[in-house]
Amino acid sequence: MEKKPIDISFLGRSTLDAAQQLLGKEIETVIDGEVTSGFITEVEAYLGSNDRAAHTFDGKVTKKNAMMFEPYGHIYVYTIHGHNCMNFVTTTEQAEGVLIRAVEPSIGQNIMAERRGRSKNLSDGPGKLTEALGINRNDHNGMHINGTILKIYGGKTPKKIEATKRIGIDNKEEAVDYLYRFIVKGNPHVSRFKGIKDIDNGWK
């Protein structure tokens, strides 16, 4: 059966809802004719001007974050510490988005291993999954979801979603306590995994 990309209109409504709905979705990229995909296991929501931890806090527009002000369906890729991170832009009016922090490798694991130069921990972190899926800022910042390069499919359904504090924003005052990070409970393909691995990796 041929897979069909899903309707992404849910990204246009609530960012927090969209973040949770993205868990389990399958991201597929086609880079230089090579297909790779993974199921989303970890995301973080960034709520634009109201969120001190977001690049777009206080409505500040820079060359780097300008893509966040585009309507939902665009992809915002930014570089940090020599790594790339990928966001799905949400809503139309606000500069909000969902950071894809980790995926469970599916198609093309051998390609991911080659790109990463290792066979373990292929995509359990924001900088890792972009490298595994072949995403870079030069070529892919501003592209559209369900365009020619990146598509998302229905994928799997998490048994239980866990909300935790976000990671790497220790200097963001009150925003450090917001529970805007969502993971598939029991799935080991998340950053800083410490829990107990579920028998089905947390999928239904």
Add this chain to the structure above:
DNA sequence: CGTTAGATCTGCT
């Protein structure tokens, strides 16, 4: 220019 901050990763202790 030079300095600094940033939603990171890896390896070592």
Add this chain to the structure above:
DNA sequence: GCAGATCTAACGA
């Protein structure tokens, strides 16, 4: 758990 690597863009002189 912590230090070091590594790179881009913003900002001030």
